[in-house]
Amino acid sequence: MPYLLLKKTHMYIFKPISEAISEDLFSLKWENDPSNNEAALILTRTLEDFMGDLEHFLDEFMLKKAVNALVRSSVIFYIKCLLEKAEKHNNNRVIAFGDIGQVFDRMFRDIKVIRDYFEGLAEGMPALTKLIEKEFEVLTTVQELMRIAAAEENEDDARDFIVVLHKVIKDINITKHVVGDLWHLVQPTKERAIWEITESLEETLKAICPEDESLAPTNDRLNIAGLRLDQTLAQLYLRSKRKRPVVAGNVEKVVTSMKSKWKTEG
Numbered sequence: 057m058p059y060l061l062l063k064k065t066h067m068y069i070f071k072p073i074s075e076a077i078s079e080d081l082f083s084l085k086w087e088n089d090p091s092n093n094e095a096a097l098i099l100t101r102t103l104e105d106f107m108g109d110l111e112h113f114l115d116e117f118m119l120k121k122a123v124n125a126l127v128r129s130s131v132i133f134y135i136k137c138l139l140e141k142a143e144k145h146n147n148n149r150v151i152a153f154g155d156i157g158q159v160f161d162r163m164f165r166d167i168k169v170i171r172d173y174f175e176g177l178a179e180g181m182p183a184l185t186k187l188i189e190k191e192f193e194v195l196t197t198v199q200e201l202m203r204i205a206a207a208e209e210n211e212d213d214a215r216d217f218i219v220v221l222h223k224v225i226k227d228i229n230i231t232k233h234v235v236g237d238l239w240h241l242v243q244p245t246k247e248r249a250i251w252e253i254t255e256s257l258e259e260t261l262k263a264i265c266p267e268d269e270s271l272a273p274t275n276d277r278l279n280i281a282g283l284r285l286d287q288t289l290a291q292l293y294l295r296s297k298r299k300r301p302v303v304a305g306n307v308e309k310v311v312t313s314m315k316s317k318w319k320t321e322g
Contacts, residue, residue, distance in 0.1 A: 065110070065122050065125065066122075066125045066126060066129040066283065069102070069103065069106045069126065069129075070129055070133060072102060073098070073099050073102050073103075073133065074133070076098050076102070077095040077098050077099060078137055078140075080095055081095050081134075081137040081138075082137060082138055082141040082153075082159075083141075084154060086162065087153060087154055087155065087158055087159055087162060088154070088158075089162070092165075093162065093165045093166050093169050095166065096165070096166040096167075096169035096170055097169060099130065099133075099169075099170060100169060100170060100173040103126060103130075103173065104173070107177075110122050110123075120181055120183070120184070123174075123177055123181060123184060124184070124187055125283055126174075127174050127184070127187055127188055127191050128191050128283050128285075129283065130170050130174075131191045131192060131194060131195060131285070132283070132285050132288050134166070134167070134170070134195065135194070135195070135198060135285065135289075136288055136289070136292060138198070138241075139234065139237050139289070139292060140292070141241065142237035142238075142240045142241050142298070143237075143292070143296055143297075143298050145240065145241065145244075146298060146299075147244065148240070148244045148245070148247065148301050149244060149245055150244065151241065151242050151243070151244060152240070152241045152242070152244075153241070153242070156206050156242055159242075160199065160202070160203065160206075163199060164199070167192065167195050167199075171188060171192055174188050175188060193224075194221070194224045194285070197217055197220050197221045197224070198221070198238065200217050201214065201217045201218070201221065201235065201238050202238050202241065202242050204217065205238055205239045205241075205242045205243040205246065205250070206242040206243060208243065208246070211253060214250065214253060215253065215257060218231065218235055218253070218254055218257060218261075219257070219260070219261065219264065221234065221235070222261045222264065222265060223264060223265060224285065225285065225286050225289070226265040226286060227265075227267075227286050227290070227314075227317070228258055228261050228262060228267070229293075229310045229311075229313050229314050229317075230286055230289045230290055230293065230314070231254060231261065232251060232254045232255065232310060233289070233293045233296075233310070234289065235250055235251070235254050236250060236251045236254070236300060236302070240300075244301075247300065247301055247302075248300075248301045248302050248303075251300070251302045251306070252302075252303075255306075287318070290314055290317075290318040291318070293311070293314060294311065294314055294315060294318065
């Protein structure tokens with residue numbers, strides 16, 4: 057029952073957030089926003105509005121669990137919106153943004169706004185600090201991969217961060233899609249090359265995170281539908297219509313494998 061409550065709470069709270077900002081986030085309007093990161097502020101203000109209700113209706117134990125769920129939900133929401141931007145961008149030669157330097161600055165500020173909000177809550181919930189560090193690390197990794205892609209930096213740098221990202225995702229097929237999408241956003245002419253680099257790491261990545269590990273039982277109390285990054289991204293990619301510029305048959309093989317693994321997930 058407590059976990060069902062967590063699931064319903066985060067879904068209830070993120071529904072209005074999604075309706076308010078998901079279309080604008082990573083759009084040209086967002087990129088050129090003259091205000092102080094309005095989309096991220098709308099997200100945190102909405103969380104703050106709901107916190108009053110949570111504090112009123114939940115006991116201390118469940119309140120802490122709800123806040124933990126909201127930390128993870130915020131990270132998943134931000135990444136999902138970013139990758140949906142890649143899904144909508146069908147040009148394999150032109151980047152998805154206007155000024156990539158401005159995009160990186162905007163992302164940095166967005167993430168700081170959201171993280172600062174939760175760190176403010178951590179003053180009364182000391183254990184929350186460690187969770188924030190862990191959950192927000194994936195956003196730092198995503199940013200670093202995008203910077204490497206934009207700067208066309210050393211291939212070894214990309215390999216290192218692909219490994220770091222995969223330790224969070226734990227599913228090789230999802231990792232291939234995510235890394236490809238990040239390159240598609242900022243260096244689309246190199247998307248095929250980075251997909252092949254990720255494929256070349258497949259044995260290493262599987263050794264780090266065995267294929268069945270992502271579906272195995274864990275002690276993670278937030279390991280429920282809607283609060284798993286891998287599951288959220290699997291559903292995103294199983295619905296994907298974007299044609300990826302990779303070797304013929306590769307995407308189909310990956311999607312077939314994903315369907316087999318995730319078809320029974322919510």
